[in-house]
Amino acid sequence: MHLPLNALRAFEVSARFLSFTRAASELNVTQAAISQQVKNLEERMGVQLFRRLPRGLALTAEGIALLPVLAESFGRIGSVLEQFQDSRGRSREVLTVGAVGTFAVGWLIPRLRDFQQAHPFVDFRLFTNNNRVDIAGEGLDYAIRFGDGAWHGTDAEALLAAPLTPMCSPALAPYLRDPADLGSQMLLSSYRSDEWAIWFAAAGHACPVLRGAVFDSSLTMAEAAAQGAGVALLPARMFARELQQGRLIRPFEVEISSGSYWLTRLKSKQATPAMQVFQEWLHHAAAQ
Known part of the structure; x- marks a missing residue:
């Protein structure tokens, strides 16, 4: 009937x-x-x-x-x-963001509650990646990437600088009093193979032969360093919690820059209200 x-x-x-x-x-x-x-x-x-x-x-x-x-x-x-409306009666809107895992865990997630409280109409969806992302193919509104901001077909806005510096476990730190001491340690590397050479040049020392493992993610490399597998070049800003907890130690002050974090979207993508408030909140939070 x-x-x-x-x-x-x-x-x-x-x-x-x-x-x-x-x-x-x-x-x-x-x-x-x-x-x-x-x-x-x-x-x-x-x-x-x-x-x-x-x-x-x-x-x-x-x-x-x-x-x-x-x-x-x-x-x-x-x-x-x-459930489809916020406290002011606005319809809820899905926002899908892809982010480099290091940025997601080290910076975005600790601040995500603030964004959700400020903009409850946004139904936030987060997908992590290792800096390799297909915005259109994965149906993303935004992708937060690390690099120089030059990605074909996208608008890119700089968010945060993330200089790299050596980090290691508390057990290794006493053996690292001078950059030359790194020559006797396992030096963990990312897929950007020139980073250690650039750091040693900035520190005024010759780069030793690299003997450590290679990682496709700073998160896994940081965990390996924390567990004593070697010394890693990491963005201190993304691992502030581990430094405060003492799981990682920063033995030297020398830093190098190999890129920044960028907020990117397809040039053909029309910004929605959810995208606009996320963009504004992200820049404001980064500026703080």
Whole structure:
């Protein structure tokens, strides 16, 4: 049986108030419209839902049976629809962001609660990567990447500088009093193979032969360093928590820059309200 939703709603409100007039006021229609919708519903169901009295309405046995079912159903629909709106009545909007894992864990996630509290209408989706990302293919609104900002077909806005510096476990730190001491240690590397050579040049020393493992993620390289596998070149800004906890030690102050974190999106992508508030919040948080 296919019954019109408006007619079911008209009955449910009329039954709660036992009045077509009060139902019409709540639903912003005329009393005649409510009466007609209920009459049509009764005809389609083949039962009488109300007894029309001189002063109001009374539910029949069929109406009494139908009312709680409809009340619960409309209540559940309302609860679900409320989830699609924020406290100011704005419809919720999905925002899908891809981010380099190091940035996501070291910077974005600790601040994510602030963004969600400031913009509750945004349904935030985060996907992490190792700096290799296909914005269109993965359906991303934004991608946060590390590099020089030159990615074909994208608009890129600089977010944060992330200079690199050696880090190691507390057990190794006492053996590293001079950059030359690094020559006797395992030096962990990223896929950017020239970073150690650049750092040693900045420190005024010749780069030794690299003997440590190579990693495609700063997160895994940092964990290897924390567990004593060697010394890693890492962005101190992204590992502030590990430095504060003492899991990682920074034995030298010399830093080098090999790129920055950038907020990127396809040039063909039209910015949505969720994208705009995320962009503004991100730049404000980065500036702080």
